[in-house]
Amino acid sequence: MKKALIKRLKGELINRGNLQNRVTGQSTLVVSISDKRHRAAVTVIRADSFKKAWIQVEHRLTQAMSASWVRVETIHSIQQISREKFTTDLARITRANFWRGGGQFR
Numbered sequence: 001m002k003k004a005l006i007k008r009l010k011g012e013l014i015n016r017g018n019l020q021n022r023v024t025g026q027s028t029l030v031v032s033i034s035d036k037r038h039r040a041a042v043t044v045i046r047a048d049s050f051k052k053a054w055i056q057v058e059h060r061l062t063q064a065m066s067a068s069w070v071r072v073e074t075i076h077s078i079q080q081i082s083r084e085k086f087t088t089d090l091a092r093i094t095r096a097n098f099w100r101g102g103g104q105f106r
Helices: 003-016 050-063 083-091
Strands: 027-034 041-047 069-075
Touching (some): 003 050, 027 050, 041 050
């Protein structure tokens, strides 16, 4: 991916704000890269600051082909919920492939 495009993407993220988790102060970025034919490779990057996290993102993006589909998301808050609430919230979804809340399982 071209450096000018990577720089533009970084600028867009900075302009949107919410670059750090309000509770931990850490910056968490989720990077998805796909070649348009296969499922995206997703990487979660955590660092003490956005600047440190972006260095890792930049490294991944420079290795991506110029025709790749790229998505970078910032995580700015987290919430722990019970399995019951999660199941209830998930059951309310009307579209089979869309859940605004996000999720991580351990």
